[in-house]
Amino acid sequence: MNRVLAPQPDTDTREWWRGSVIYQIYPRSFADSNGDGVGDLAGVTAHLDHVASLGVDAVWLSPFFTSPMRDFGYDISDFCGVDPVFGTLADFDALIARAHQLGLRVLIDQVYSHSSDQHPWFQESRASRDNPKADWYVWADARPDGSPPNNWQSVFGGPAWTWDARRGQYYLHNFLREQPDLNFHNPAVQEAALGVARFWFERGVDGFRLDAINFTMHDPELRDNPPAPDIGAPRTRSFDFQQHIYNQSHTDIPLFLEKLRALADDFGGRFTVAEVGGPAPEPEMHLFTEGETRLNSAYGFNFLYADRLTPALVQGAVAGWPHAPGIGWPSWAFENHDAPRAISRWIASEHAAAFARLKMLLLLSLRGNAILYYGEELGLTQVEIGFEHLRDPEAITNWPLTLSRDGARTPMPWKADAPQLGFTQGRPWLPLGPDHAALAVDRQEADPESLLNLTRRLIALRHSSPALMTGSITIRQADEALLLFEREAGGQTLLCAFNLGDNALPAPAALHGRRVVQAINGATPELLPPFAALIAE
Structure with missing residues (x-):
């Protein structure tokens, strides 16, 4: 299956990624x-x-x-x-x-x-405090009692600081200790x-x-x-x-x-x-x-x-x-x-x-x-x-x-x-x-x-719908189970209704008589069975 790298047909000016x-x-x-x-x-x-x-x-x-x-x-x-x-x-x-x-x-x-702590940049940075990459990572001295510089914690658990004897300092890692933080300052x-x-x-x-x-x-x-x-x-x-x-x-x-x-x-x-x-x-x-x-x-x-x-x-x-x-x-x-x-x-x-x-x-x-x-x-x-x-x-x-x-x-x-x-x-x-x-x-x-x-x-x-690709969105109803929103662009207006619950719901009156564009799980403009959804124009 071959397709051309080009904008989709909704507009000639849309960036390829917008709505992708x-x-x-x-x-x-x-x-x-x-x-x-x-x-x-x-x-x-x-x-x-x-x-x-x-x-x-x-x-x-x-x-x-x-x-x-x-x-x-x-x-x-x-x-x-x-x-x-x-x-x-x-x-x-x-x-x-x-x-x-x-x-x-x-x-x-x-x-x-x-x-990684195996990256050559970190290997050089940890070697001393005065090498060309000494400041490429986040290093800090211990507190007077030898504890880490502050209370920051790692996403993966435990302190976000690990002691390095070669530098005589702690280095920062917001994730694993094997993932030292680069100094983007x-x-x-x-x-x-x-x-x-x-x-x-x-x-x-x-x-x-x-x-x-x-x-x-x-x-x-x-x-x-x-x-x-x-x-x-x-x-x-x-x-x-x-x-x-x-x-x-x-x-x-x-x-x-x-x-x-x-x-x-x-x-x-x-x-x-x-x-x-x-x-x-x-x-x-x-x-x-x-x-x-x-x-x-x-x-x-x-x-x-x-x-x-x-x-x-x-x-x-x-x-x-x-x-x-x-x-x-x-x-x-x-x-x-x-x-x-x-x-x-x-x-x-x-x-x-x-x-x-x-x-x-x-x-x-x-x-x-x-x-x-x-x-x-x-x-x-x-x-x-x-x-x-x-x-x-x-x-x-x-x-x-x-x-x-x-x-x-x-x-x-x-x-x-x-x-x-x-x-x-x-x-x-x-x-x-x-x-x-x-x-x-x-x-x-x-x-x-x-x-x-x-x-x-x-x-x-x-891809065929300007409203779904790049249109505005307006939430019309958000109840315990019913979600209803409107998408609009280029003269096209779509109503999107979703029953997120396991009991049937009457369809919102705004859907009655509208042309169905897409329906799943038995949805109609009058009834939304459990987990049913419908897009109408």
């Missing part, structure tokens, strides 16, 4: 080409036809860079290299070429907050990061997803974080006991983002989207995407950590991105590599099939970019991983109270009756989902009514 559908691939788990049990770049390339068949605009590849794999690629020892487990730079070039041939743009992660570090970005742009990359970008700069005064209020919810990490005011989110971060945006613009048509974590990320997301000189888009964790999908949740998320001058463009994800599969978080197993159709239509109906996680088009469920099979350091540290990211990173099921479901000829790096054979690609290809084929139809509908 982006397919996230976790390379370790997508397809293994050499039988070692770990997915790789050649495996991705061999299966890009499947991705293109969905009708998505771009592929986002999670890290494949050279790494000791303490955090499975987010601890990078060479920002411009490919780890041998994933292949070579030539394999990456072949992937880019095939993707572009199929009409797919390619986005990759950029991890600027930190490196140092102009030389910023230039090095821009050099990495330039390297990948020159290889044909179409954009970046910026990992944990709000952790890129810290408070140089190293002030203590204040305690977080106790809201009554369980707190499994020491990190959760603080308000993260000083260890992240410094006011100079947008100035670096402006440099990155200028570089992206020099290459033309490149896209930048930030991951912004935290309990209230909207102000930072707006700051990072403000105007025309910063990032194109950002996404938070509104849906990724939610234990229920409710009309109020959607209403709150949409309200955070008003259609107004100077406000950036949102991106949305219901699932990714850092959160349990939504189909298992949000609904009981007996309703999973109907709910999967509902949530797919909802994701593709929201104003903003839609990010699909590999296997979401199949309705993959969260896999229960026993302690003995855990690989995720966060899960191991906080067992058994853990998000269990491993359970959302299990191998893609390609063929229901093949060994290892067609993922590998070897032993998979994580266990296969026991119910995933029935959801395999080949099974769903053969079923016209499958979620896979519905996903293709819904993406095509989105």
Whole structure:
């Protein structure tokens, strides 16, 4: 299936990324080409036809860079290299070429907050206090009693400082101790990061997803974080006991983002989207995407950590991105590599099939970019991983109270009756989902009514509709179960109604007599059965 890299037909002036559908691939788990049990770049390339068949605009590849794999690629020892487990730079070039041939743009992660402790930059920095890279990482003296410089805590648990005897100082790590924080207050570090970005742009990359970008700069005064209020919810990490005011989110971060945006613009048509974590990320997301000189888009964790999908949740998320001058463009994800599969978080197993159709239509109906996680088009469920099979350091540290990211990173099921479901000829790096054979690609290809084929139809509908691609969104009703919103652009007005509950509801009067554009799970302009949804014009 070949498509041309060009704007979609809704407008001749729309940037290719605005309203796009982006397919996230976790390379370790997508397809293994050499039988070692770990997915790789050649495996991705061999299966890009499947991705293109969905009708998505771009592929986002999670890290494949050279790494000791303490955090499975987010601890990078060479920002411009490919780890041998994933292949070579030539394999990456072949992937880019095939993707572009199929009409797919390619986005990759950029991890600027930190490196691996095995990176040559850190090895040089830790050697002494007066070497050329001595100030490339965040170093600080101990307190008089030998304790860390302040009270900052790591995302993965415990203090965010580790003592280094060679320097006679502590270094900062907001994540694992093997992930020392780069000092982005140092102009030389910023230039090095821009050099990495330039390297990948020159290889044909179409954009970046910026990992944990709000952790890129810290408070140089190293002030203590204040305690977080106790809201009554369980707190499994020491990190959760603080308000993260000083260890992240410094006011100079947008100035670096402006440099990155200028570089992206020099290459033309490149896209930048930030991951912004935290309990209230909207102000930072707006700051990072403000105007025309910063990032194109950002996404938070509104849906990724939610234990229920409710009309109020959607209403709150949409309200955070008003259609107004100077406000950036949102991106949305219901699932990714850092959160349990939504189909298992949000609904009981007996309703999973109907709910999967509902949530797919909802994701593709929201104003903003839609990010699909590999296997979401199949309705993959969260896999229960026993302690003995855990690989995720966060899960191991906080067992058994853990998000269990491993359970959302299990191998893609390609063929229901093949060994290892067609993922590998070897032993998979994580266990296969026991119910995933029935959801395999080949099974769903053969079923016209499958979620896979519905996903293709819904993406095509989105691309054919100016209102769904780039239109405004207005929430008309958000009750306990009923969600009703309006999308409008270019003279097209669509009403989108969703019953998020398990009881039938009368359809809103505003739908009566309207032409149905799309209906799922038996929805009509008069009645919304359980988990039914309808778009009407």
